[in-house]
Amino acid sequence: EVHLVQSGGGLVQPGGSLRLSCAASGFTFNNYALNWVRQAPGEGLEWVATINGGGFGTYYADSVKGRFTISRDNSNHTLHLQMNSLRAEDTALYYCAKAAAWFGELLWFDSWGQGTPVTVSS
Amino acid sequence: EIVLTQSPGTLSLSPGERATLSCRASQSVSGGYLAWYQQKPGQTPRLLVYGASRRAAGIPDRFSGSGSGTDFTLTISRLEPEDFAVYYCQVYGSSPLTFGGGIKVESK
Numbered sequence: 001e002v003h004l005v006q007s008g009g010g011l012v013q014p015g016g017s018l019r020l021s022c023a024a025s026g027f028t029f030n031n032y033a034l035n036w037v038r039q040a041p042g043e044g045l046e047w048v049a050t051i052n053g054g055g056f057g058t059y060y061a062d063s064v065k066g067r068f069t070i071s072r073d074n075s076n077h078t079l080h081l082q083m084n085s086l087r088a089e090d091t092a093l094y095y096c097a098k099a100a101a102w103f104g105e106l107l108w109f110d111s112w113g114q115g116t117p118v119t120v121s122s
Numbered sequence: 123e124i125v126l127t128q129s130p131g132t133l134s135l136s137p138g139e140r141a142t143l144s145c146r147a148s149q150s151v152s153g154g155y156l157a158w159y160q161q162k163p164g165q166t167p168r169l170l171v172y173g174a175s176r177r178a179a180g181i182p183d184r185f186s187g188s189g190s191g192t193d194f195t196l197t198i199s200r201l202e203p204e205d206f207a208v209y210y211c212q213v214y215g216s217s218p219l220t221f222g223g224g225i226k227v228e229s230k
Contacts, residue, residue, distance in 0.1 A: 035219075044221055044223050044224045045159075045167065045212075045221040046221065047218060047221065059217040059218070062218070095166060095167075100172060104215075106214055106216055106219055107214050107215075108157035108169065108212060109157075109159075109167070109212075110169050110178065112167055113166070
């Protein structure tokens with residue numbers, strides 16, 4: 001059974017930084033692309049970033065490009081999201097999500113972490 | 123970027139009724155690369171359908187997806203009490219991945 005357990009997040013001032021992590025188990029970690037998806041309070045889902053299984057291919061939403069960095073540690077089965085220059089509009093519940101198939105990168109998602117809240121406020 | 127527009131915003135239906143949820147894309151979705159998710163309050167999204175019409179593992183057959191090109195539909199043949207939730211469509215296959223704004227199916 002797939003498990004994605006998230007950590008990190010919290011309250012940060014505008015302009016600050018935060019690092020999210022997602023520990024994975026239950027699947028062949030380096031065979032699957034992984035993603036970050038966020039949901040602002042009372043709003044819908046917004047894709048943030050994707051990293052392929054090898055870790056050498058990354059994709060970002062325009063809203064976070066140049067500020068956020070997605071990375072993975074295939075030895076420790078962990079996904080990360082480094083968030084810099086945070087803005088109030090980055091306030092959301094952040095989910096890690098596993099791509100549903102071992103082939104490809106930009107796919108649909110079949111497993112989700114529990115979500116971790118990020119609040120950007122002074 | 124493919125923009126997905128879901129309608130209606132809210133569907134008010136009774137248990138046992140049929141629900142028809144629409145997802146319209148701003149341009150043709152190649153390969154039928156469209157998925158549907160269900161999200162209940164305080165829960166993570168749950169995959170229902172991918173490839174426009176393929177039901178995910180463990181999803182009851184009252185859920186069905188259809189469509190191609192720019193028009194896609196999720197149908198719930200007979201609403202069960204546990205089906206009242208928000209439903210999102212998502213396009214995949216190229217960057218950026220995008221979601222529709224969601225449709226809330228509420229009990230009348």
